[in-house]
Amino acid sequence: xxxxxxxxxxxxxxxxxxxxxxxxxxxxxxxxxxxxxxxxxxxxxxxxxxxxxxxxxxxxxxxxxxxxxxxxxxxxxxxxxxxxxxxxxxxxxxxxxxxxxxxxxxxxxxxxxxxxxxxxxxxxxxxxxxxxxxxxxxxxxxxxxxxxxxxxxxxxxxxxxxxxxxxxxxxxxxxxxxxxxxxxxxxxxxxxxxxxxxxxxxxxxxxxxxxxxxxxxxxxxxxxxxxxxxxxxxxxxxxxxxxxxxxxxxxxxxxxxxxxxxxxxxxxxxxxxxxxxxxxxxxxxxxxxxxxxxxxxxxxxxxxxxxxxxxxxxxxxxxxxxxxxxxxxxxxxxxxxxxxxxxxxxxxxxxxxxxxxxxxxxxxxxxxxxxxxxxxxxxxxxxxxxxxxxxxxxxxxxxxxxxxxxxxxxxxxxxxxxxxxxxxxxxxxxxxxxxxxxxxxxxxxxxxxxxxxxxxxxxxxxxxxxxxxxxxxxxxxxxxxxxxxxxxxxxxxxxxxxxxxxxxxx
Amino acid sequence: xxxxxxxxxxxxxxxxxxxxxxxxxxxxxxxxxxxxxxxxxxxxxxxxxxxxxxxxxxxxxxxxxxxxxxxxxxxxxxxxxxxxxxxxxxxxxxxxxxxxxxxxxxxxxxxxxxxxxxxxxxxxxxxxxxxxxxxxxxxxxxxxxxxxxxxxxxxxxxxxxxxxxxxxxxxxxxxxxxxxxxxxxxxxxxxxxxxxxxxxxxxxxxxxxxxxxxxxxxxxxxxxxxxxxxxxxxxxxxxxxxxxxxxxxxxxxxxxxxxxxxxxxxxxxxxxxxxxxxxxxxxxxxxxxxxxxxxxxxxxxxxxxxxxxxxxxxxxxxxxxxxxxxxxxxxxxxxxxxxxxxxxxxxxxxxxxxxxxxxxxxxxxxxxxxxxxxxxxxxxxxxxxxxxxxxxxxxxxxxxxxxxxxxxxxxxxxxxxxxxxxxxxxxxxxxx
Numbered sequence: 001x002x003x004x005x006x007x008x009x010x011x012x013x014x015x016x017x018x019x020x021x022x023x024x025x026x027x028x029x030x031x032x033x034x035x036x037x038x039x040x041x042x043x044x045x046x047x048x049x050x051x052x053x054x055x056x057x058x059x060x061x062x063x064x065x066x067x068x069x070x071x072x073x074x075x076x077x078x079x080x081x082x083x084x085x086x087x088x089x090x091x092x093x094x095x096x097x098x099x100x101x102x103x104x105x106x107x108x109x110x111x112x113x114x115x116x117x118x119x120x121x122x123x124x125x126x127x128x129x130x131x132x133x134x135x136x137x138x139x140x141x142x143x144x145x146x147x148x149x150x151x152x153x154x155x156x157x158x159x160x161x162x163x164x165x166x167x168x169x170x171x172x173x174x175x176x177x178x179x180x181x182x183x184x185x186x187x188x189x190x191x192x193x194x195x196x197x198x199x200x201x202x203x204x205x206x207x208x209x210x211x212x213x214x215x216x217x218x219x220x221x222x223x224x225x226x227x228x229x230x231x232x233x234x235x236x237x238x239x240x241x242x243x244x245x246x247x248x249x250x251x252x253x254x255x256x257x258x259x260x261x262x263x264x265x266x267x268x269x270x271x272x273x274x275x276x277x278x279x280x281x282x283x284x285x286x287x288x289x290x291x292x293x294x295x296x297x298x299x300x301x302x303x304x305x306x307x308x309x310x311x312x313x314x315x316x317x318x319x320x321x322x323x324x325x326x327x328x329x330x331x332x333x334x335x336x337x338x339x340x341x342x343x344x345x346x347x348x349x350x351x352x353x354x355x356x357x358x359x360x361x362x363x364x365x366x367x368x369x370x371x372x373x374x375x376x377x378x379x380x381x382x383x384x385x386x387x388x389x390x391x392x393x394x395x396x397x398x399x400x401x402x403x404x405x406x407x408x409x410x411x412x413x414x415x416x417x418x419x420x421x422x423x424x425x426x427x428x429x430x431x432x433x434x435x436x437x438x439x440x441x442x443x444x445x446x447x448x449x450x451x452x453x454x455x456x457x458x459x460x461x462x463x464x465x466x467x468x469x470x471x472x473x474x475x476x477x478x479x480x481x482x483x484x485x486x487x488x489x490x491x492x493x494x495x496x497x498x499x500x501x502x503x504x505x506x
Numbered sequence: 507x508x509x510x511x512x513x514x515x516x517x518x519x520x521x522x523x524x525x526x527x528x529x530x531x532x533x534x535x536x537x538x539x540x541x542x543x544x545x546x547x548x549x550x551x552x553x554x555x556x557x558x559x560x561x562x563x564x565x566x567x568x569x570x571x572x573x574x575x576x577x578x579x580x581x582x583x584x585x586x587x588x589x590x591x592x593x594x595x596x597x598x599x600x601x602x603x604x605x606x607x608x609x610x611x612x613x614x615x616x617x618x619x620x621x622x623x624x625x626x627x628x629x630x631x632x633x634x635x636x637x638x639x640x641x642x643x644x645x646x647x648x649x650x651x652x653x654x655x656x657x658x659x660x661x662x663x664x665x666x667x668x669x670x671x672x673x674x675x676x677x678x679x680x681x682x683x684x685x686x687x688x689x690x691x692x693x694x695x696x697x698x699x700x701x702x703x704x705x706x707x708x709x710x711x712x713x714x715x716x717x718x719x720x721x722x723x724x725x726x727x728x729x730x731x732x733x734x735x736x737x738x739x740x741x742x743x744x745x746x747x748x749x750x751x752x753x754x755x756x757x758x759x760x761x762x763x764x765x766x767x768x769x770x771x772x773x774x775x776x777x778x779x780x781x782x783x784x785x786x787x788x789x790x791x792x793x794x795x796x797x798x799x800x801x802x803x804x805x806x807x808x809x810x811x812x813x814x815x816x817x818x819x820x821x822x823x824x825x826x827x828x829x830x831x832x833x834x835x836x837x838x839x840x841x842x843x844x845x846x847x848x849x850x851x852x853x854x855x856x857x858x859x860x861x862x863x864x865x866x867x868x869x870x871x872x873x874x875x876x877x878x879x880x881x882x883x884x885x886x887x888x889x890x891x892x893x894x895x896x897x898x899x900x901x902x903x904x905x906x907x908x909x910x911x912x913x914x915x916x917x918x919x920x921x922x923x924x925x926x927x928x929x930x931x932x933x934x935x936x937x938x
Contacts, residue, residue: 051817051938070816070819072819081817083817087814087817087818088814089807089810089811090810092806092810096803100803100804100815100818101815101818101820103804105800109799110798111800111802
């Protein structure tokens, strides 16, 4: 089915999220929609899917104008969507999720689940998915959950399938498999819109590329374009894709973690007997697919987890079992992975957020009184130093863009006397400019002789920053390998395959 | 160091992830068991009730039963000592099981509870007689409003709207059923009025929760206070001066032929009023509706993941509104029990906190209609036990027994009886 968007404009108050966007996807074509976070890709697709109503413009399927009042209309017209955050009910089975909204019933309004199971089996056989219709979603790995999303869309006879950032949660191998599935779907006549900000994937699978910046189409490109060309089109200027760094200047072991295990509230072993060292002056990257224990590991380092066994020593002094306050005072800087939830208080001003973890004692508090003059001066300095684009230090942190919010967090953590710096997903959801900035600061921190741990699910980021890479899989460290390890090896390790023993010994 | 591990990378399959579970010993059950075992030692043995050879008699049949079961007489002190010893042994064995990382079978817990109950009844009834059918009949009767309230709560919360207003729905149902049944002289119209009143209260809850996004707990509390005030006002201004508006006919007990003659079960389940019979049907219907129909799948979907429901074309707020209203209909019907099923007149604040016990049953019953019904029965049993013990003159202060539902709920929520997991979107309004 041919899909055409004509002059779509969508506003949220004063913000123009989509400005006169036009796009054509031919039948059986994989059309990539490339753009930075916040460029308006997801808004456009939500308009297409009937979740938002556009102020101007029209949607055409096979040259017929469509009116979508809600997702139900879009689905009936043959549009299916694989959402970035899966739209699956975790406590339902695969079959229940697939039929939700289009249930068949038998006598007396009874739900006909056997028909649903048959449908799941039929579609999953067609694509070789091997999915048990009666498995609960919450028990399935994310890669399989995504296939359930695909089955859900196909069960509605979708002729146009939208994939919204589908590879964010996948291992490199799973990503490759998804690419194969997309080609298979396109070959069977389905039109595919593939939304992403990852250049590598676009070039691997797309037939055509449309680049969006700040809500406007800035150009079309062919898959033969180079990374640099695509990146500069996406960002609007020439972009430095690599991080410049010298060989690390190692200054001896600073952080030593031995046999660390973490048990969560549901009594599951989320970090299993993990040991590693970090030297002063190096970046140890912890790679792995989301949800393999990285979050809990960093939280354990900071004293945020309840049931931790093993030992954590920083400069020879034990950290495990101490309060978060004590650990912060020992010189641990921490960038949490969810900055809006854990890194900032959105309703507080930039200045208040900058003193958040120094609320007792000098220089910010004297005799129980906030030192407002000092705080204002401090905030003004940091805003300049970290290039925080704002309307002054009293602006609410929640009104900053993601990149500037992250700069506030960085400014707060890096302006203490650090002995260890832990950054979890430091660039998630940031624009390319901010990513460059964050990466530069991380390398500067390393070069000043501080041990750095970077947790990232993005292989690009891991490879760019790491001196050594520890790969986590199901709570264990599969291996610790040099930063120069090829991506293919890392990808296999992220799926649980052990590193060659010789490399792991490094 | 040249060996290379040959593991094949496991490609994602649909095999569920085997999650490593830590072997953490949970001492909750042994500690609880020990507490009860020690209490039984102190009560049954230490206090020495019945040492002069008194008997505790259990009457198993009512006088009008066709099949008469013999009375069971137990020597109070000997029974108490035996029960206490067995309870201590069970507590020790549960501790041993936990120490050996073994699971404590649920049967052991049930046996423990039953045994403690028998020991307690024998101790409390020293030198007198406990009418077992009476105790159980009263349990079912007293549980009826709790069960209706709990079913209403389950429906509402499964759809994602916290229902603290069960008390208000029961009270509104009680009031309007009394008035309409008295005015028309037809108790069935009273039942209808109770349903309408419950629905109206829940519609207010739904409107504020879904349309105006007010905190659902606050709306619920406010509704409770509002309905208490409103019915009390109308009672003193309208009902008290004109008594003919507050003298509805009470539904008689209907004996179901044959079934009502089964020993013990018959009188308990099948010599009840029409309200209780409707309750059996309601429990089955709510269970079937929630777990076997298309409608129920959608209700549960909007309560768990409203956005997922929205993206497949389900109108989240409409689905929630209907479920909450239906919950109000059921709760309101339960309110009619107070006036048409029991007292025969409306009194100020006559629901007396039953709505909150019903809410406790919802949580204790893990938001499941059948389990919530069982929880409500347990609470009804505790209430009726207190009545019966009061009549035969037992040494237990009645206030102590009245505390029981709340104590049980706190323990339940603290995770003694499995893990209580609320619907994921319970209490969260859906904003696109």
